[in-house]
Amino acid sequence: MPPGIPAGLGVEMAVVEPLQQTGTGRRRLRLSNPATLEPIGEIEVQGASDVQAALERARKAQPAWAALSFEERGSYLARAVRVILDRQDEFTRVIVSETGKPAMEAVTAELLTSCDALQFYAKRAKRILRQRRIPLHLLKTKKLFVSYKPMGVVGIITPWNFPFSLSINPTAQALMAGNAVLLKPSEVTPFSGKLVEEVFSAAGLPEGVFNLVLGDGETGGALVEAGVDKISFTGSVRTGRKVAESCGRNLIPCTLELGGKDPMVVCGDADLERAARGAVFGAFTNSGQVCTSTERVYVVDEVAEEFTRRCVEETAKLRQGAAGEFDVGAIIWPQQLEIIQSQVQDAVQKGARVLAGGQRNPREAGLFYEPTILSDVSHDMAVMRDETFGPVLPIMRVADEEEALRLANDSSYGLNANVWTRNKHKGTELARAIESGCVVVNDCMITYGVTESPFGGVKSSGIGRVNGEMGLRSYCHTQSIVVDRLGGRSEPLWYPYSERKLSMIKRLMRFLWGTSLGRWLS
Ligand code: NAD
Numbered sequence: 001m002p003p004g005i006p007a008g009l010g011v012e013m014a015v016v017e018p019l020q021q022t023g024t025g026r027r028r029l030r031l032s033n034p035a036t037l038e039p040i041g042e043i044e045v046q047g048a049s050d051v052q053a054a055l056e057r058a059r060k061a062q063p064a065w066a067a068l069s070f071e072e073r074g075s076y077l078a079r080a081v082r083v084i085l086d087r088q089d090e091f092t093r094v095i096v097s098e099t100g101k102p103a104m105e106a107v108t109a110e111l112l113t114s115c116d117a118l119q120f121y122a123k124r125a126k127r128i129l130r131q132r133r134i135p136l137h138l139l140k141t142k143k144l145f146v147s148y149k150p151m152g153v154v155g156i157i158t159p160w161n162f163p164f165s166l167s168i169n170p171t172a173q174a175l176m177a178g179n180a181v182l183l184k185p186s187e188v189t190p191f192s193g194k195l196v197e198e199v200f201s202a203a204g205l206p207e208g209v210f211n212l213v214l215g216d217g218e219t220g221g222a223l224v225e226a227g228v229d230k231i232s233f234t235g236s237v238r239t240g241r242k243v244a245e246s247c248g249r250n251l252i253p254c255t256l257e258l259g260g261k262d263p264m265v266v267c268g269d270a271d272l273e274r275a276a277r278g279a280v281f282g283a284f285t286n287s288g289q290v291c292t293s294t295e296r297v298y299v300v301d302e303v304a305e306e307f308t309r310r311c312v313e314e315t316a317k318l319r320q321g322a323a324g325e326f327d328v329g330a331i332i333w334p335q336q337l338e339i340i341q342s343q344v345q346d347a348v349q350k351g352a353r354v355l356a357g358g359q360r361n362p363r364e365a366g367l368f369y370e371p372t373i374l375s376d377v378s379h380d381m382a383v384m385r386d387e388t389f390g391p392v393l394p395i396m397r398v399a400d401e402e403e404a405l406r407l408a409n410d411s412s413y414g415l416n417a418n419v420w421t422r423n424k425h426k427g428t429e430l431a432r433a434i435e436s437g438c439v440v441v442n443d444c445m446i447t448y449g450v451t452e453s454p455f456g457g458v459k460s461s462g463i464g465r466v467n468g469e470m471g472l473r474s475y476c477h478t479q480s481i482v483v484d485r486l487g488g489r490s491e492p493l494w495y496p497y498s499e500r501k502l503s504m505i506k507r508l509m510r511f512l513w514g515t516s517l518g519r520w521l522s
Contacts, residue, residue, distance in 0.1 A: 015332070016029050016333065017029065017030040026044040027045040028042050029042065029187055029190075031188075031190065034332050034367045036100075036365065036366050043187070044214065045214070045218060046214055051219065052226060054213050055182060058181070058182055061209045064206065065178060065206060074121075074123065074125065074176065075122075076203050076205050079204060080200060081118045081119055081122075083203055091106075095192050099192075100367070105329065109162055109165060110164040111165075113169070114165045114168040118168065121173055128472050131148075132145070132147075134146055138512075143485055144483075145483070146480055148478060150178030151477055153179060153182060154179045154182070154231075154232060155181075155228040155232070156171055156183045157231065157243070158185050159236075161290060162290075163192035167183055167185050171183060171196065171200075174475045177475035179229075181211065183196060183197075183210070184214070184219055185212075187214075193214065194212065194214075196210075220239070224246040225246055228252065230254065230475065231253075232257075233254060237258045255466060255474055256463045257291070257456060260292060260293075260413050262413075262436075263294075263411070263436075264279060264419075265298050266298070267423075269422045270420035272310055277310075277314055278420065278444050279294055280315055280318070283391065284327075284328050289336065292415060294445075295394075296384050297394065297396065298396050299397060299398065300399070300400055300401060301399055315356045315373055320361055320371070321364070328391060330366050331369055331390060339389065342382075343390075344358055344374070344383065346381055348374075350380060352377045353374065353376045355375055357391070358374075369391055375395050385412075409433075411459070413459055413460055413461045414436040414459040414461050416438045417439045418441070418444045419441050424441060437455070437456045438453065448467070451467055453467060453468055454467060
């Protein structure tokens with residue numbers, strides 16, 4: 001154990017420590033800063049009755065909220081942006097204190113992205129969710145309208161890696177669609193969840209439209225079973241499965257944004273300076289605790305040595321720490337540190353070489369793992385197959401792009417990927433061949449930050465999409481309204497049935513799909 005950890009304080013207890021039950025019968029958790037291990041506060045774990053009370057408040061408030069115009073709802077979100085702008089420094093301090101990330105990452109990946117999401121949906125929801133008329137190819141005597149209606153109350157459950165932005169972004173979308181929200185942030189980062197509550201309260205959101213429930217899996221489980229109308233879940237595959245099972249039993253829709261094992265493919269014609277810098281940023285930002293972080297690299301043989309050398313050089317320049325100017329922050333909680341350590345150990349035992357890092361940072365008291373580069377890795381190592389969620393960049397040499405593609409697709413995950421080549425056409429073709437919800441060419445991660453881009457995974461990385469038009473509409477029930485245009489006493493397919501009618505229909509079918517004029521018309 002590094003020097004500085006107080007004696008008797010197990011690392012497992014250092015960030016989220018269970019305390020005695022209080023007079024209210026609720027469990028309490030004591031939170032500590034993962035970078036310094038200093039206590040930062042306590043929360044009570046809210047149970048099923050607290051969740052029910054919050055749901056009742058939300059049910060009461062939702063109809064009036066949904067009755068507001070898009071402009072009116074948007075004005076609350078615009079005010080929320082101003083609250084964030086006015087209190088940037090205070091919010092940054094809170095986020096940094098419970099995540100140990102650099103202030104730069106708290107500002108860019110938490111506050112900036114949140115302002116963008118709030119403003120984006122406030123401004124565009126009216127266009128995206130307006131009732132649309134869809135021209136009909138066959139039944140010209142009818143009109144079709146498709147409209148998007150609020151679902152009611154949406155339960156949002158979020159993880160600890162981007163505790164502010166991953167809570168505010170789905171909330172902004174659910175609210176603009178006319179829903180009320182129950183947010184359950186991670187028990188590891190509840191104070192960022194409290195900031196979200198403060199933002200909407202300071203923005204003057206009507207009572208009951210946004211509701212925060214704090215706690216751990218018990219609270220999350222209660223929320224899924226509470227009777228909400230949709231669950232938006234971001235977190236691990238393991239918990240995602242449980243959430244999906246409950247939603248299936250209760251027949252409510254859920255969006256699941258789960259883990260990833262994102263591959264990076266470096267072609268022989270890649271700009272190696274940019275690719276190496278991209279690899280280092282993609283693997284180490286937020287200490288690798290990003291669902292879209294680069295978790296495994298496949299580099300073609302001819303440029304492997306040069307690319308790897310550059311990655312090691314770039315990594316050596318990184319500063320890790322808890323104070324002052326630094327690039328790489330803490331691991332947010334001890335369980336993650338254990339996963340990282342065990343994956344690196346497993347890789348080394350199976351023959352991987354450590355080119356940088358490879359250990360817990362011995363100079364820091366808090367939860368820090370050094371930015372690590374591994375070479376000579378293979379797919380029988382956990383570090384190439386399981387999500388690491390830490391600052392580890394394993395680099396594998398491959399014969400050619402075909403082998404890179406085969407290995408990139410040899411995964412149970414499919415969230416994000418990145419491809420590096422000077423030939424953008426080839427890059428896009430390779431991107432299409434990768435089994436992944438999102439792919440970036442000559443950059444990394446950015447898909448979640450491109451607000452218009454529908455974001456989500458294939459395979460075990462999730463179900464459904466967040467963000468953009470598709471994401472916003474997923475907080476609505478789609479309603480089809482078909483209107484008869486002509487009226488009249490009856491319709492050709494109504495009663496009475498007759499042989500004559502039947503033969504007319506058969507003739508019509510032969511004309512419509514059996515002749516070229518009919519196919520053109522239909
Ligand atoms: P987690 O699954 O442990 O927890 C996520 C949330 O679920 C927390 O709020 C937790 O309290 C709650 N929860 C726990 N048990 C529950 C239950 N039985 N029912 C309902 N809720 C429950 O995940 P984590 O460790 O907080 O986050 C890390 C994971 O999240 C990684 O796998 C990462 O890849 C993934 N992630 C995915 C995305 C994405 O957009 N795809 C984004 C960020 C993180």
